[in-house]
Amino acid sequence: MLDAAYAEGQLGADEYHDRTAQATAAKTLGELERVVGDLQVPTAVRDLVPAPPAPPRNPLRRAKTADGYSHHTRARERDRVTTIVLLDIARRDGQLTEDEHQALTELAAEAKTLGELAELVDDLQRPPDASSLPQPPHSNRHRWFRIGVAAAAACAAVIAFGATSRTTQPEPPPTPAAAPAPVAPPVPDLEPVRPVVVATPNLLTRDGLTLFLQRYQEKFGDLQADELTIFDEDANITRMVPGQPNRQVDYEYRGGFKQRGTITTRRADRPVVDLATLNIAAISDARAGAVALLRVPDGAVTHMRLEVDDTGTYSHYGVARNDWFVEIFASNKFNEGGHVMLTPSGEVLHAWPFEG
Numbered sequence: 001m002l003d004a005a006y007a008e009g010q011l012g013a014d015e016y017h018d019r020t021a022q023a024t025a026a027k028t029l030g031e032l033e034r035v036v037g038d039l040q041v042p043t044a045v046r047d048l049v050p051a052p053p054a055p056p057r058n059p060l061r062r063a064k065t066a067d068g069y070s071h072h073t074r075a076r077e078r079d080r081v082t083t084i085v086l087l088d089i090a091r092r093d094g095q096l097t098e099d100e101h102q103a104l105t106e107l108a109a110e111a112k113t114l115g116e117l118a119e120l121v122d123d124l125q126r127p128p129d130a131s132s133l134p135q136p137p138h139s140n141r142h143r144w145f146r147i148g149v150a151a152a153a154a155c156a157a158v159i160a161f162g163a164t165s166r167t168t169q170p171e172p173p174p175t176p177a178a179a180p181a182p183v184a185p186p187v188p189d190l191e192p193v194r195p196v197v198v199a200t201p202n203l204l205t206r207d208g209l210t211l212f213l214q215r216y217q218e219k220f221g222d223l224q225a226d227e228l229t230i231f232d233e234d235a236n237i238t239r240m241v242p243g244q245p246n247r248q249v250d251y252e253y254r255g256g257f258k259q260r261g262t263i264t265t266r267r268a269d270r271p272v273v274d275l276a277t278l279n280i281a282a283i284s285d286a287r288a289g290a291v292a293l294l295r296v297p298d299g300a301v302t303h304m305r306l307e308v309d310d311t312g313t314y315s316h317y318g319v320a321r322n323d324w325f326v327e328i329f330a331s332n333k334f335n336e337g338g339h340v341m342l343t344p345s346g347e348v349l350h351a352w353p354f355e356g
Contacts, residue, residue, distance in 0.1 A: 002035070004042035007256040009077030010040075013234075038113075039074050071115025077256060083108040083117045090124045102263070107247075109259045139330050169244065204230045204301055206284035212253065213275055223275035224267070230308040240266060271308045271322045274344075279304075282346025283326060290328045294338035294353045299330045302337070317341060317350045 001024060006016040017034050026032045050269075084105055091101040104120050111117045201208040212235065217223055228239040228247060235256040241247040241263055241269045248266035251257050283304075305327045312321040319325050326344060331337025340351040 001039065001042060001045055002230075003255070004044040005036075005039045005074065005076075006254070007044070008042050009075035009080070009256050010042070011256050012258065013254055038070075038072050040069065040076060042076075047187070055135050069114050069241045071113060071118065073114045074119055075111055075114050078260070079114065079117055080111060080259075082122055083111070086121045086124065086126060089098070090121075093125070095124055098239075103258075106262050110262075143329050192225070203230050203235060204232050204287055204304060206280055208232075209280050213278075213280070215253075215257075216275065225275060225306070226272055228273060228275070229303055231303045234349050236260075236340065240272065255315060259287060271310055273308055273324045275306070277344045278326075279345045283342065283344075286340070286342055286346050286348065287328055290340055291330050293340060293351055294330050296330045296332055296337050296354045297356070299332040299337060299354070301328060301330045303327075308312075314341070314349075318343075318350065 002011070002016060002019050005011050006013075011019065023032060023035045026035065039257055069161050087096065087101055087104050087108065090096045091098070096104065096283045107119055108117060111120070200212060203209060203212050203319045209230070212230070213223060216237075220239065223240070226240060227236075228238075229236045234252065237251040237253065237257075238248055239251065241249055245268040246266055247263050249263050250260045252260050273349060287301055287304065306324060307327075308322060308324040309315075314325065315321060324343045324344065327339050328342070329337060329339040336354050336356065340350045340353045
């Protein structure tokens with residue numbers, strides 16, 4: 001659940017690692033429940049979780065969203081996107097000014113809980129078909145519980161009536177045997193929750209880079225970026241805000257995308273990196289041979305950076321102004337290292353080897 005919740009954006013990197021450590025050290029079911037009690041059931045593990053997280057001991061003390069989740073429940077990335085879409089609609093309808101829209105959008109992008117998101121849009125009119133904040137997955141447990149309570153109440157009423165009749169009235173003549181009281185159907189045995197491991201291949205490998213670009217396309221709907229730095233387990237991205245070429249926003253990727261910081265100013269005519277033109281196979285091969293090419297003793301590739309030369313700084317290396325290039329960096333534990341510059345197709349333009 002923690003892996004999937006992190007991938008959905010419900011948890012930041014530090015929170016994810018802290019909760020994972022708590023789950024590993026947990027001795028009781030109650031300790032485990034506290035680790036995940038404020039999370040939405042992630043889509044990736046919904047079929048493995050028999051019921052939504054248990055409500056607080058006194059639910060009357062906690063406000064809930066219109067759809068049933070408590071306000072303290074963690075928000076997913078898609079919940080933030082839903083809220084931002086509602087803010088965009090409200091801006092187009094004239095409910096918000098441009099300054100109000102920008103401020104609320106930034107708050108939505110940084111919101112941690114469903115309650116924080118609800119506060120941003122609860123005073124707005126919404127189109128009938130607009131998306132709403134999430135609803136807990138349906139469970140039959142409460143239905144079976146209500147049936148069992150009703151059956152138990154019926155049995156108790158029959159027993160009480162019989163006891164009262166025997167003490168206050170003469171014994172009636174024998175009557176045919178009464179039909180047995182209804183019995184609630186048994187609650188089916190629930191299979192134990194099995195751990196789900198979210199695959200996170202090294203992003204600097206061919207498989208890892210391919211998976212990253214697939215998830216990037218699914219997240220943003222395109223393969224464009226201003227800058228991109230990729231490490232073995234995570235990546236940092238700078239992108240233009242959709243429809244606002246004078247603004248940019250940073251994201252962190254670690255199995256899922258999470259916005260970092262606030263929206264900042266961007267040069268409106270700044271060219272972008274088109275990741276669709278990246279030759280993954282050739283770049284992966286170059287990465288495999290980078291340490292030998294750079295002559296770094298006991299070195300390893302640490303990261304890869306993709307950026308645009310919008311100043312013409314690298315024109316003498318064969319990079320035209322406003323073209324983009326790839327740099328692969330390698331170093332060792334003594335911080336001895338070098339880097340190599342390549343075209344998006346994988347052609348080596350220049351290398352800066354370690355000179356010991």
